[in-house]
Amino acid sequence: MISISNLYKSYGSLEVLKGIDLNIPKGEVLSVIGSSGSGKSTLLYCINGLEPIQKGQIIVDDIDVHAKETNLNSVRQNMGMVFQQWNSFPHLTVLENVALAPKIVSKLSKSDALEVAEKQLLHVGLGDKLSQYPSALSGGQQQRLAIARALAMEPKCMLFDEATSALDPELVGEVLDTIRLLADEGMTMICVTHEMGFAREVSDRVAFFHEGKIEEINQAEKLFGSPKSKYLQKFLSKVKT
Amino acid sequence: MDYNFHWRPVFKSLPDLLESAILTLEVAILSMILGIIFGLALSLIRIHVKGPLKWFAISWIELARNTPALLQLFFFGFGLGAFGIHFSPFLIVLMGLTFNNSGYLAENFRGGFNSIPDTQIRASLSLGMNHFQTYTRIIIPQVLRVVYHPMTNQMVWAVLMSSLGMLVGFRELSGETQFFASKTYRIFEYFAATAVIYYVIVKIILGAARLMASRLFKY
Numbered sequence: 215m216i217s218i219s220n221l222y223k224s225y226g227s228l229e230v231l232k233g234i235d236l237n238i239p240k241g242e243v244l245s246v247i248g249s250s251g252s253g254k255s256t257l258l259y260c261i262n263g264l265e266p267i268q269k270g271q272i273i274v275d276d277i278d279v280h281a282k283e284t285n286l287n288s289v290r291q292n293m294g295m296v297f298q299q300w301n302s303f304p305h306l307t308v309l310e311n312v313a314l315a316p317k318i319v320s321k322l323s324k325s326d327a328l329e330v331a332e333k334q335l336l337h338v339g340l341g342d343k344l345s346q347y348p349s350a351l352s353g354g355q356q357q358r359l360a361i362a363r364a365l366a367m368e369p370k371c372m373l374f375d376e377a378t379s380a381l382d383p384e385l386v387g388e389v390l391d392t393i394r395l396l397a398d399e400g401m402t403m404i405c406v407t408h409e410m411g412f413a414r415e416v417s418d419r420v421a422f423f424h425e426g427k428i429e430e431i432n433q434a435e436k437l438f439g440s441p442k443s444k445y446l447q448k449f450l451s452k453v454k455t
Numbered sequence: 456m457d458y459n460f461h462w463r464p465v466f467k468s469l470p471d472l473l474e475s476a477i478l479t480l481e482v483a484i485l486s487m488i489l490g491i492i493f494g495l496a497l498s499l500i501r502i503h504v505k506g507p508l509k510w511f512a513i514s515w516i517e518l519a520r521n522t523p524a525l526l527q528l529f530f531f532g533f534g535l536g537a538f539g540i541h542f543s544p545f546l547i548v549l550m551g552l553t554f555n556n557s558g559y560l561a562e563n564f565r566g567g568f569n570s571i572p573d574t575q576i577r578a579s580l581s582l583g584m585n586h587f588q589t590y591t592r593i594i595i596p597q598v599l600r601v602v603y604h605p606m607t608n609q610m611v612w613a614v615l616m617s618s619l620g621m622l623v624g625f626r627e628l629s630g631e632t633q634f635f636a637s638k639t640y641r642i643f644e645y646f647a648a649t650a651v652i653y654y655v656i657v658k659i660i661l662g663a664a665r666l667m668a669s670r671l672f673k674y
């Protein structure tokens with residue numbers, strides 16, 4: 215589904231990704247962990263074509279994302295992304311936030327778009343906020359809005375960039391349930407996260423990023439149970455305490 | 456002080472004055488519409504384009520903001536006239552005001568664009584919207600709110616600035632006033648009445664703008 219080979223990415227002279235190879239089969243949930251600045255967000259931006267790459271290849275659903283002839287807009291329709299910072303559209307109501315892309319990108323009729331939007335908002339527990347503006351929502355609610363907005367495009371895979379890091383503790387579980395549901399439905403997902411419990415519980419595999427490389431990747435139980443890399447051991451001991 | 460006020464001639468020509476006030480409003484509104492279009496284009500060029508086009512935009516903005524509006528008007532009247540390019544007084548004023556509005560609005564728009572975080576663009580693109588949709592659906596509506604008050608001010612400014620039109624032979628409100636004042640020698644009375652008309656127009660514009668804002672910006 216997603217296949218990355220020999221990926222290099224720099225911001226100016228700062229090399230952030232230094233040769234990433236990664237294969238994510240359809241239906242897999244991969245968590246990405248690693249210390250701040252190791253390039254986790256950047257990887258997602260590259261997969262989504264939001265950042266250009268210097269070397270290598272990213273294939274999503276048989277399409278080379280960074281090839282010249284690729285229509286990025288249609289690639290992105292199949293790929294939902296939820297960002298680290300909340301970024302609901304402040305000038306649109308909650309319902310309009312979610313209905314906009316189905317209407318103007320997927321070209322659904324207005325009523326169909328609203329129906330899809332409402333369904334996804336109920337899904338993430340925002341059914342009572344439809345006509346509110348995002349400024350009236352808590353951070354956690356805004357992040358759930360972002361998830362609903364991405365899901366409304368019925369993507370084939372989802373990229374989560376620390377989707378739960380901004381959530382109130384009592385809301386995290388609800389979002390995890392949503393993500394688990396997506397996993398059961400066969401959604402392919404990459405979740406960047408700082409929450410080890412989440413990574414362990416939800417993911418099939420976990421990749422540990424260190425200085426722009428995948429230092430270790432393994433099944434969740436094995437990676438957490440018997441980490442091999444000394445950087446990973448250090449990282450895990452730090453986040454546990 | 457033995458000046459006797461005579462208001463009767465003013466009242467008699469009030470219909471004519473009000474008619475010319477419509478002309479004032481017309482040229483101001485048209486110059487705002489054009490100014491918004493050109494201003495938007497200039498700001499986008501200034502932000503996104505490199506090379507000669509960018510320098511053209513910057514020169515336009517700099518000249519419009521840093522030279523007297525009267526000279527800008529004269530340029531489109533007498534300046535181009537010297538090269539044998541002649542326009543009607545209405546067009547001269549329209550072009551002068553549009554030039555000026557565009558320059559000021561361009562800088563307001565630029566500030567507006569810079570105030571929208573990049574993450575809004577990323578979020579919009581990530582949903583599969585193209586750049587055009589991102590700008591028209593997400594960015595510009597937010598920018599409009601940021602520039603709404605500066606834009607209202609510019610509209611007021613355009614109405615007042617249009618009075619310079621009388622110096623290029625345009626019979627808008629001030630030109631018309633000048634015409635009657637010199638015919639009747641009731642200079643003070645005419646210009647006092649006209650000042651009141653300008654004041655009322657400006658107040659109406661500001662009131663309408665406030666009303667519109669409360670409908671447009673619910674968030």
Ligand SMILES: Nc1ncnc2c1ncn2[C@@H]1O[C@H](COP(=O)(O)OP(=O)(O)OP(=O)(O)O)[C@@H](O)[C@H]1O
Pocket residue numbers: 225228230248249250251252253254255256257298
């Ligand atoms: N637009 C940019 N321009 C220049 N440098 C950038 C840009 N975005 C990120 N970087 C740099 O690239 C490196 C990796 O950033 P990235 O956001 O991918 O890290 P991360 O692993 O997601 O960290 P965090 O856990 O804090 O979110 C950092 O050193 C960061 O400063």
Ligand SMILES: [Mg+2]
Pocket residue numbers: 254255256298375
């Ligand atoms: Mg990050």
